[in-house]
Amino acid sequence: MKTKQEIIPLDFEKPLIALSKQISELEEKTLKNGDSKIVGDLKNQYEKVKGQIYKNLSPIERIKIARHPQRPYPLDYIQAISQTWYELHGDRTGKDDGAIVGGLIEIDGQTVMVIGTQKGRDIKENQKRNFGMPSPEGYRKALRFFYHAEKFNFPIVTFIDTPGAYPGLEAEAHNQSHAIAMNLRELAGLTVPVIAVVTGEGGSGGALALSVANRVLMLENSVYSVISAEGCAAILWRTKDKASEAASALKITAQDLYELGVIDEIIPEVEGGAHYDHKQACENVLNSIKNHLRELKELSPEELKTDRQEKFRRMGAFSSI
């Protein structure tokens, strides 16, 4: 994603494409005719439509942005926010899961262990990255990085963009459940700062396994959910066509989750989504991480651990007679 690419439009953006095309055509004509009033009107209309579309994005539209193939992926953020980047590899027991990346970067002169799920940009890379769906070995690779960070007192920053943990034969045979459960438990016990950033799709347990953090941040158009909208619709509405309804009911947007008290901050994106401006997205993410790191630096190791445990201890809604 280094060269400037043309942005692939999403379906709900089509009115804008049409308008934009109309404007271009008219502008060409008006250069000859000298009449620019209509162009001006169209441009105003464009801005109005744009505002309507982007200010009122529905949850299912957010999902589409979150899954946009040109959206910045964890490795894009990692490489943009630090000059230093030493990727580390492997679970030490038989696999280097490409769906999980991790290594060392520097933020504010401090060494940081960074871990992310990673999708591929093309078929070949997706073979390696398994479309961002980690295997148990990937979670164990991440666990190894957690322990490394704990040993050397490195803060941990995770980037999450995954449809979920891989549901496969080998993944079950190698105990996907245990791999995820161990990460939940061990993240809860760390004495270093942990910050999780949901950058795209936060897919259920597969996302949570990297997100038991002191601070959980979400990009404005990212989503985070217990089940995919399609999966939920198929089960509860008995048809995948109701994904939009399910997306709304599940409360999966950054705004929803912020209001539910599950996340700590919404990181803004440019209008239309982070894929329109990678640089701005990376800058916003870096600034947010820096702020949280500075705040967490004030806590002692024991306080960091307690803070994280108490944060998740409070999660839930119930009544008690």
Next chain:
Amino acid sequence: MKTKQEIIPLDFEKPLIALSKQISELEEKTLKNGDSKIVGDLKNQYEKVKGQIYKNLSPIERIKIARHPQRPYPLDYIQAISQTWYELHGDRTGKDDGAIVGGLIEIDGQTVMVIGTQKGRDIKENQKRNFGMPSPEGYRKALRFFYHAEKFNFPIVTFIDTPGAYPGLEAEAHNQSHAIAMNLRELAGLTVPVIAVVTGEGGSGGALALSVANRVLMLENSVYSVISAEGCAAILWRTKDKASEAASALKITAQDLYELGVIDEIIPEVEGGAHYDHKQACENVLNSIKNHLRELKELSPEELKTDRQEKFRRMGAFSSI
């Protein structure tokens, strides 16, 4: 090995077999003839030959006894020395290696974590046990048991009878080296008593991975070596036929290792080897373990750890100018 089986003789025991047969034949005759002088002489000769054979066992003969297919195996000891026996299973990540067994027993009213390598008695069992050659998953299963014991303050007793760690494609792919190395390091860090008992073959790193113990005990006819006699002969003498020379040169018997200061006690066997009397072997092993457990009970957790680390710190022979 519950029913009384006929003992399969080893090659160096053949003179005894011949004599014994002669005696039986003569005894049958003498019952008729009344002349028992010759039988008495033969019996004296038998005892003399027997003494000569068993008192002067060469290292290669010890190896043969150590590998005797009727020798008691770790599970035989485990089940004999404790009424309680809860076997636990699995490395939690994809395999339950049959070459490693482990679980909970009671000794002197104390819960003990027991771990052993295990050979099979027949072809079918050997498929499961892989002839007692553990895979990396087996060592990780053992490591899980070490941690379990550490958590619950259980002393650890290991029983070793293995040709060595399995040299296979998958074993390498799953990082046999790392699995062994981790066990060496983590055993060294435990704060519970660790006792290792070499009951048969102590095969190189594959045996050591269960033997970084406060006390290392060896059955009288067991062997413990950096390389198999055959392997050593093939490399240094360039022929496996020199296994006997290699066995002698390598100093692999309990007596040799005791003199080298590498092991702490030799547990006696009945004449001919433990396979002649399982019950006695188990009794001797239990008594020895009990004594060492009682002694180690006097040490604090920190002392237990230091004791083990210093024990291995001292190993080695070199000169320092």
Next chain:
Amino acid sequence: MGLKDFFKNRQLKKAAKLAANGNGHDLKVEPPVCDDQLCILWTKCQGCNELLYTSELKKNYSVCKHCEYHHRLTAQERIDLLADYGSFLEIDENILPGDPLNFKDLKPYTVRLKDAQKTSNSKEAIITGIGTINNQPLAIGAMEFQYIGGSMGSVVGEKIVRLTERAIEKRMPLVLVSSSGGARMHEGILSLMQMAKTASTLKKLHEEKLLYISLLTEPTFGGVTASFAMLGDILIAEPQARIGFAGRRVIEETIKQKLPKDFQTAEYLLENGQIDLVIPRQNLKNIISELIRLHFKSTKLKDEVMPFSQIPLFARI
């Protein structure tokens, strides 16, 4: 319509009804065959289809005497199976579900909750409390699959956490019996958070060096397996119980191939190194009790905690 057809028909109707309740995974819902006067006497075995005397089946721990199929137990039956008679004291029974998302699919969540309470005769998908097992104290929780597929929402998470905290406070062993389709999606992200919440509290228990035995029963899937259920010091499953992360259908759709028949059974998990033991139901109590005895002896020695016999167990609940 013969008796068998009659049962089958009932079963299908019931299955359809339960499926509408929805649990997060594609488990075949096996309704209890007996739920009214007509079939109180007889129960059809879900393993071999034999008709069994209900009273005999119950006496045999709901295990079929022909095929040893372990029929699902209610949470209360599970407690009765493991805790000494009369020893169990339920805690936190008045923690009740809310509807934080105002969730509504074909039916509002609040209605589903009421239905579930009625169907399962249980206030939520778990019962927790304190009791003894062969005279040794324990903190125990058992899930109720009949309650929205045993799904884990905020109440299940909170009750497990409170039980765990109590186990820590009283230095008791913890036993959790799981039976669940996974997270309760009607509570959205909050149900997902229960995974982190329970695992996080179990980290404390772990650091306190207290024993946690997890008993996995038919079926245990999704966010329950991938959190507290897999974090036991010792993992035990009942024979033939299906246990996994993703459901069979999801996996088959993903990998486009049929899975082996024994995939995700207790026996498969044992073979694949994922659990310690597969124990038939009739032996469960004694084996769990023995494991507790073996572990608590030594913990006492090391940490010099008060011996269990001296803890005034029910006095301070």
Next chain:
Amino acid sequence: MGLKDFFKNRQLKKAAKLAANGNGHDLKVEPPVCDDQLCILWTKCQGCNELLYTSELKKNYSVCKHCEYHHRLTAQERIDLLADYGSFLEIDENILPGDPLNFKDLKPYTVRLKDAQKTSNSKEAIITGIGTINNQPLAIGAMEFQYIGGSMGSVVGEKIVRLTERAIEKRMPLVLVSSSGGARMHEGILSLMQMAKTASTLKKLHEEKLLYISLLTEPTFGGVTASFAMLGDILIAEPQARIGFAGRRVIEETIKQKLPKDFQTAEYLLENGQIDLVIPRQNLKNIISELIRLHFKSTKLKDEVMPFSQIPLFARI
């Protein structure tokens, strides 16, 4: 006899001679082609068989400019590669091998030791010491494969342990460069014990939260891989280096099948999740130095140890 044949002939003779020295594993011994006046100018690449100017090859870190084959370095060359010029101070150079077993095969061990000292121009199979890497202190050890196949006997173990203890004492990072056929069988069980001895001391280093980088080079096998070499916080290998537990021939004999060509190469290990990085030789120093910089910044912050710049490094050796 052309030049190529001449080299080949020499190579074979040398190989036979070295093989007689014996190392515990079935590695193809690759002797240095240049060892006398006749071939000082030229070296034949062991990767692509090209003839290379020796001086040019050395300047390129003994990496072939045609095929990038990384020729084996001596321990001293390795130190020179990684430690800043003039900074290295050898320690424990006078720990010398004994013959605890009075070992004799076709030749006495004592004779082998003398031969090895001559062949390798080294007192034992490892050099250890203290130095700096891009001005940061480090404890470093490098193995000498020419010395009985870099085999680990009592001296190697003792020197690694003393180096590790010094790293702990001075709170320095530890870098060990391995190249070994495994344990030194001529010292019998005592060579095996060096695995436990080094691993045990590395446990202390680990608990002290000090960085240990293990660099695995062609070839690293057996008891060396299965002890200290695999215990690094970060594991780095040189391209194409063969690293494993059992030797290829032993495995092929055991499993009765041919192994893939890339089996046990650095690249294979990376693919199989066993190492962190494969780094070409010319980048090694800077990357190791960067990794040390990244780790020691934070350790200081947490443990408030004396900053490295203030440690009078050589003053207290």
